[in-house]
Amino acid sequence: MSSESSPPVLRRSQLYHWHQQQGAAFAMTGSTLRVLRYPDEQAPALSLTDLSTHPRVGFKGVGTRQWLRQLAIDMPQTPNCAARQPDGSLLARLSEHEHLLLDNLAADAPLPAELLRRWELEQPSQCYALPRADSHSWMILAGADAAAMMSSLCAVDLRPQQFADGSIAQTSVARTNTIVIRDDNHGLRYHLLCDASTALYLWNILLESVTAFGGQATGLEHLL
Amino acid sequence: MKILNCPLNGPRNISEFTYGGEYHPMPDSMGSSQEAWVEYVFFPENPAGMVTEWWMHTATAFWFLADRNTITDEILRTYRLQDAGKYAHDKDV
Amino acid sequence: MPLSLLRRGLQKKEHLKHQFSVNRSLKKHYDVVIIGAGGHGLATAYYLSRYHGISNIAVLEKSYMGGGNTARNTAVIRSNYLTEEGVSFYRESLKLYKNLSNEFDYNIMYENRGQLTLAHNDAAIRSFRWRAEVNQHLGVKSELVDRQTISELAPQLNLDEEVRYPIMAGLWHADGATARHDAVAWGYARGACSRGVELHQLTEVQAVQVSSGTAREVHTNRGKISCGCVVQAVAGNSSVVAAMAGIRLPIHSYPLQAMVTQPYKPLLNPHLSSPQLHVYTHQTSRGEFVIGGGSDPYPLYNTRSTLDMKESLAAGIVELLPFLAQAKILRQWAGTTDMTPDYSPIMGLSPVDNYYLDAGWGTWGFKATPISGKCMAELVATGRVPDLIKPFELDRFYRFQQVNEAGATAASH
Ligand SMILES: Cc1cc2nc3c(=O)[nH]c(=O)nc-3n(C[C@H](O)[C@H](O)[C@H](O)COP(=O)(O)OP(=O)(O)OC[C@H]3O[C@@H](n4cnc5c(N)ncnc54)[C@H](O)[C@@H]3O)c2cc1C
Numbered sequence: 001m002s003s004e005s006s007p008p009v010l011r012r013s014q015l016y017h018w019h020q021q022q023g024a025a026f027a028m029t030g031s032t033l034r035v036l037r038y039p040d041e042q043a044p045a046l047s048l049t050d051l052s053t054h055p056r057v058g059f060k061g062v063g064t065r066q067w068l069r070q071l072a073i074d075m076p077q078t079p080n081c082a083a084r085q086p087d088g089s090l091l092a093r094l095s096e097h098e099h100l101l102l103d104n105l106a107a108d109a110p111l112p113a114e115l116l117r118r119w120e121l122e123q124p125s126q127c128y129a130l131p132r133a134d135s136h137s138w139m140i141l142a143g144a145d146a147a148a149m150m151s152s153l154c155a156v157d158l159r160p161q162q163f164a165d166g167s168i169a170q171t172s173v174a175r176t177n178t179i180v181i182r183d184d185n186h187g188l189r190y191h192l193l194c195d196a197s198t199a200l201y202l203w204n205i206l207l208e209s210v211t212a213f214g215g216q217a218t219g220l221e222h223l224l
Numbered sequence: 225m226k227i228l229n230c231p232l233n234g235p236r237n238i239s240e241f242t243y244g245g246e247y248h249p250m251p252d253s254m255g256s257s258q259e260a261w262v263e264y265v266f267f268p269e270n271p272a273g274m275v276t277e278w279w280m281h282t283a284t285a286f287w288f289l290a291d292r293n294t295i296t297d298e299i300l301r302t303y304r305l306q307d308a309g310k311y312a313h314d315k316d317v
Numbered sequence: 318m319p320l321s322l323l324r325r326g327l328q329k330k331e332h333l334k335h336q337f338s339v340n341r342s343l344k345k346h347y348d349v350v351i352i353g354a355g356g357h358g359l360a361t362a363y364y365l366s367r368y369h370g371i372s373n374i375a376v377l378e379k380s381y382m383g384g385g386n387t388a389r390n391t392a393v394i395r396s397n398y399l400t401e402e403g404v405s406f407y408r409e410s411l412k413l414y415k416n417l418s419n420e421f422d423y424n425i426m427y428e429n430r431g432q433l434t435l436a437h438n439d440a441a442i443r444s445f446r447w448r449a450e451v452n453q454h455l456g457v458k459s460e461l462v463d464r465q466t467i468s469e470l471a472p473q474l475n476l477d478e479e480v481r482y483p484i485m486a487g488l489w490h491a492d493g494a495t496a497r498h499d500a501v502a503w504g505y506a507r508g509a510c511s512r513g514v515e516l517h518q519l520t521e522v523q524a525v526q527v528s529s530g531t532a533r534e535v536h537t538n539r540g541k542i543s544c545g546c547v548v549q550a551v552a553g554n555s556s557v558v559a560a561m562a563g564i565r566l567p568i569h570s571y572p573l574q575a576m577v578t579q580p581y582k583p584l585l586n587p588h589l590s591s592p593q594l595h596v597y598t599h600q601t602s603r604g605e606f607v608i609g610g611g612s613d614p615y616p617l618y619n620t621r622s623t624l625d626m627k628e629s630l631a632a633g634i635v636e637l638l639p640f641l642a643q644a645k646i647l648r649q650w651a652g653t654t655d656m657t658p659d660y661s662p663i664m665g666l667s668p669v670d671n672y673y674l675d676a677g678w679g680t681w682g683f684k685a686t687p688i689s690g691k692c693m694a695e696l697v698a699t700g701r702v703p704d705l706i707k708p709f710e711l712d713r714f715y716r717f718q719q720v721n722e723a724g725a726t727a728a729s730h
Contacts, residue, residue, distance in 0.1 A: 079232060095232060095284060155237045170233060170283040172240050177283040239625060243615035259715060266567040266658055266714045270556035272618040295618050
């Protein structure tokens with residue numbers, strides 16, 4: 001994959017070896033590797049996709065909301081809610097002050113990088129940046145059966161009528177701490193973020209359930 | 225599964241939480257004797273009955289207080305630290 | 318073997334009689350009032366009456382004799398602790414246990430099966446090596462063993478390397494044993510009652526009247542009695558009873574649960590314990606696998622059992638003994654355990670002059686029953702704290718001289 005002239009791969013997923021074993025086709029954007037598709041993919045109705053190399057950044061501290069307000073960012077009114085930004089990125093409010101910004105699926109929204117740049121420049125008072133690319137892994141579960149599937153892994157009622165679009169549950173999924181964010185976009189979708197050290201464990205468990213529902217792991221192309 | 229109501233995250237299985245010990249005001253950091261500190265650190269009330277205690281929602285590291293009956297295991301209420309004063313004299317329901 | 322067993326085996330007819338005093342009214346005064354008729358309280362009464370000539374003793378029990386943690390424990394007896402104080406103390410208890418059936422002339426079904434504790438990581442191996450060194454130095458049989466030896470000691474163990482926590486080494490304690498827990502309580506009760514000690518069941522202590530630093534009266538649901546001195550041995554209720562005498566203890570009361578499977582033919586001899594998987598087991602003489610593990614996640618004065626704990630114990634045990642995946646669980650239960658910060662007991666004097674503490678037995682006090690009774694009796698009879706229990710004084714917390722047995726106790730009892 002890499003020749004003398006190609007740029008070095010600086011960022012690959014915690015699940016990279018798993019992808020490789022499946023014979024995934026990768027795309028390299030800048031120095032980041034992403035899975036485009038797997039050889040056996042058949043446009044499943046229920047899919048699990050690794051977004052771990054997508055940009056994301058967090059901010060916390062009592063000055064966070066004031067700073068975001070100054071930047072005219074559309075902010076969720078209560079904790080455990082997420083708000084879509086005009087460029088497609090998603091701002092998740094995790095507590096009174098902590099916020100997490102997730103890139104869009106195409107990984108081309110300007111806001112994550114922009115916010116981090118502004119934060120470095122402005123050094124807003126009592127607002128601290130939280131690099132989340134390495135601390136957390138990020139997956140997305142997509143398809144109408146996603147809620148039914150999650151019901152055996154998670155005690156929070158994630159059914160669409162109970163867990164509105166934009167809702168967040170920070171809870172235990174298959175006994176590992178996970179942030180679940182409902183983010184509909186061509187149907188029912190849940191973002192799942194877990195500690196990077198538990199990524200392979202969670203991925204395998206989720207995949208077992210996805211397979212039981214007739215679904216598959218897919219690359220990014222399937223979602224875009 | 226027992227359910228605990230987290231003031232930030234709502235009702236959750238108690239397995240999502242970590243018990244954090246009895247809630248007692250900390251001794252004055254300047255004036256207190258060694259004995260007062262020893263008792264604060266090592267000697268809980270350990271009552272059979274109502275007790276106010278620290279709990280943490282593990283997935284969010286959010287700390288709060290709970291009034292719980294240690295005989296029946298009923299949780300009377302959960303609340304944020306800033307509301308501690310409100311319920312201080314209201315534990316014998 | 319106790320001789321009476323042989324005699325009765327040869328006898329044609331069984332003559333049953335009460336082994337303990339029953340239905341007596343309370344006297345006005347006792348020289349010694351013991352609160353709690355578990356193994357510890359009864360043993361104290363036994364040693365006082367048999368070896369110190371003190372028998373004007375009442376043992377007060379709010380429920381039935383031996384129905385507390387004495388009835389609920391998993392009967393593991395061992396002395397492979399980590400501190401010199403701990404090892405020396407439990408070692409003496411083992412010595413007493415070995416001869417207890419003969420001492421009572423009553424079978425306590427002591428079985429010297431050995432205990433195998435499993436290491437699944439390097440840190441555990443390091444601490445086992447440390448324990449083995451301390452143990453051997455103090456004359457306790459304890460050694461680090463490799464996988465080969467483990468497979469010989471317990472061929473049924475799953476030594477597969479393709480599991481989440483492969484077994485890397487073990488701590489083999491050849492002295493490890495089990496005994497019939499109820500029989501221990503009965504043996505002590507019988508021996509004490511036959512020497513004039515009064516056992517009062519359904520007699521709950523509700524208050525202790527203390528004046529000028531001395532306990533004067535004990536108030537029960539059956540009336541007041543005056544006392545020469547008081548020994549409290551109430552396990553999970555230690556904080557509550559001590560508070561009656563105005564004493565605070567560094568104790569949290571946590572449930573500890575256990576369960577047993579259906580019986581199997583005899584196939585496992587040693588006791589197995591895995592601190593990493595939070596599970597331990599042995600096969601009882603009835604053939605059941607008794608399975609225990611770590612404490613509940615938060616304090617409670619309640620002996621309910623939970624599905625959570627059943628799941629967690631089951632998950633751990635099938636890693637060690639996969640064939641148990643098919644086993645049916647017959648019973649699950651809990652006891653309220655009096656946990657101390659350093660996993661060592663609190664024994665000896667208290668801030669009240671004639672009020673003695675035998676508390677903080679947590680998840681590990683069954684094995685200490687004989688030596689605790691013996692030491693408490695000596696303390697009551699002589700007024701001097703025996704050297705063996707000096708390190709366990711309540712006062713140690715004020716001096717920051719805890720006796721840390723956490724590493725040698727959690728999930729292995
Ligand atoms: C599930 C489980 C497993 C265990 N496994 C082991 C093990 O393998 N090895 C080991 O060494 N230890 C083990 N333990 C710990 C051990 O059981 C205890 O430490 C030990 O039995 C304590 O004995 P005791 O006589 O002090 O208490 P208990 O047997 O509990 O007796 C105390 C008595 O005091 C009575 N009482 C309480 N309050 C009052 C009152 N106000 N008035 C009158 N009476 C009162 C109670 O009713 C009770 O009968 C285990 C414990 C549990 C729960």
